[in-house]
Amino acid sequence: MTKASHSKPKKIRCAIYTRKSHEEGLDQEFNSLDSQRDAAENYIASQSAEGWVALPTRYDDGGFSGGNLERPAMKRLLADIEAGEVDCVVVYKVDRLSRSLLDFARIMGTLDEQNVSFVSVTQHFNTTHSMGRLTLNILLSFAQFEREIIGERIRDKIAGQRRRGKWAGGVPVLGYDVDRSERSPKLVINDDEAVRVRRIFAMYLEMGSILPVVQECERRGWLNKAWVTRGGKSKGGRPFDKSAIHAMLTNPLYAGRIRHKDQTFKGEHAAIVDKVVFEETQRLLKSNSRGRGNAVSNKHDALLRGLLFCPKCRLAMVHNIARRKTKLYRYYTCQTAIKRGYKKCPFPSLPAGEMENAVVEHIRRIGSDTELRREVLTQSQTQAAGELEDLGGQDRLLTKQLSQYHAELEQLSAKSDASSKATDRLALLHEQIASAERSLATVRADAEALQDREFKEHDINAAFGDFDNVWKALTVNEKSQVLKLLIERIEFDVDDSSIAITLHPSGIKSLSAAHEPEKQEATA
Known part of the structure; x- marks a missing residue:
């Protein structure tokens, strides 16, 4: 048992x-x-x-x-x-x-x-x-x-505030301070900063390009908005770059309006920039954007406008004219010398005709010199690789920032806190996320475009092989557009009378592609 x-x-x-x-x-x-x-x-x-x-x-x-x-x-x-x-x-x-x-x-x-x-x-x-x-x-x-x-209620509250023209929080911008003395925070003009804002808008309308404005701000030692968070951390106060200037020039806050998604509403705050100036700035930005807008009239055949830079001030040189009786003389002159006199920039004015001929001759020599074409290819590919590496670094940084923003947003949403402080922080996070996502999309589009425009020796040969005959058939405006397509920057060294030309890889690729149909028709 x-x-x-x-x-x-x-x-x-x-x-x-x-x-x-x-x-x-x-x-x-x-x-x-x-x-x-x-x-x-x-x-x-x-x-x-x-x-x-x-x-x-x-x-x-x-x-x-x-x-x-x-x-x-x-x-x-x-x-x-x-x-x-x-x-x-x-x-x-x-x-x-x-x-x-x-x-x-x-x-x-x-x-x-x-x-x-x-x-x-x-x-x-x-x-x-x-x-x-x-x-x-x-x-x-x-x-x-x-x-x-809870998140939807907060977003609806922010949308309602903006439709009524109220500032719903976000990163403070140059020219305004945030007045939190009342129940609802308001934007008030900072007079000292407002002067700089108006000058930046005026400089862009004068220079016609963002990069010279960035360089002028750097020369003057101007920085973007410096502010302190409620937690006591210092933010901003950094040098301007092209992205920061573009964000300023397109921000409807300066025209007295509040943006919500694709719409703008009349704001409670006072405008810093006159409506006419803001609208003219938007028109110029649109005309300067790639693939959009009409070409600006080239009245005096200035082929190197926006391409020739002063090696002293690093600013684009301006095309101007002088008349002697019935004869017209054309020059490229540094902006600093024009606005502040030659004591501030001793770099001499350059005769326009001679500079333009020298640049065109340089392009023509590339078309006839095999070794020079290969050198251009190597330099351009090295430049493109460096740009791609920089864009990769920006992509990683923005991706990390977005991850941090989303983590904080999720943490705040989980608290079910509808206080004014929490609402302000949530509004700021939504703006930061939207801004970072726009920047990330731009960076990735630039990286994709950079990879697409990678070219080889075939592209160099196609772009420059028949340059002489093509050049003769072009109008003045078309010649200017071709040079802008091919060239990124030109500098003249007065000491040895040499010209340094930086070529655009994307332009070479585009010009090569434009010649392909012509070759196919000729062989058909």
Whole structure:
């Protein structure tokens, strides 16, 4: 006769996780974390017949939000789970583990991989049963829905404020300060900064290009808006670049309007720039954009306008004329010398005709010299590789910034805080995300265009092979457009009377492509 064997149930190691969003009250002898752990230990004790045992290790996150996984105890818990030291995770309520549906899904994925179950004490379910898993998904879906509703309300509030012309928060811009003395923050003109803003708009209309404006701001030591966050961190105060100047010139705030998506509304704040000046600036920006707008009239045959730069001031040289009785003389002169006199820039004016002929002759020599074409190819490919590397660095930086912005946005949304401070920060984050996404799209489009315009020796030969005959058949405006297509920058060295020409890789590729149909017709 044999005795019946009674095997003991398998031991289930239970890790108790506790969390509290704020540190308030944690210094008490029996705080919220202790209360959560006590309830979990009692529940585990009630399941002792099933082999449940509470692990002595404490996984307590005091003062950490549930909107993300950047919590020390959570990281330790996940590490122990992956190490196979935990069979079940027990919490007081589901939201103690996470308030983010995405993060919770990641945690549950880790638990499933390690065959670890999950139990909520007060909501009476666990994932060892199918009904518990269904209930869990329903609860999380409603929690996510609630957070999205809160986000929509905040976005609707911001949209409503902007339609009424109110400033709804964001990064302060040069020319305005934020007055927070009233319930709703307002923009007020900073008189000293407003003078610079008006001058930047005037410089762009005078120079006709953003780069010379950037260089002039750098020469004057002008910086963009410097401000201090509510947390006491200093922001801004950096030198202008092309992107910052373009953002300023296209910002309707300066014309007294508030932008919301694709619309603008009359703002409560005063305008810094006259409406006529702002509209003229937009027309010039549009005409200067690639592939848009009409060519500017070239009355005096200035072929090198916008291409020839002063090596002293690094500014584009201006085409001007002088009359002696019935004869017309054309020159390229440094902007600094024109506006501030030759004492500020001693670089001499250059005779326009001679400079233009020298540049055209240089292009013609490329077409007839095989070695020179190969040298141009090598230099252009090196330049393109450097630009692509820079764009890659910008892409990585913007991607990292977007990740940080989204993480903070998710954290703020999870708090369900509708205070003025939280609303301002959320509005700022939405603007920062939109701005970073626009910049990232531009960077990636530039990188894609740079890769598309990569050219080889065939393109050099096609672009310059029949240059002489093509050049003779062009009008003055067409010649100017061809030079702008081929050349990025020209500098003249007065010491040895040499010309340094930087070619545009994209222009060579375009000119090569334009010649392909002509060659196909000729061989047909």
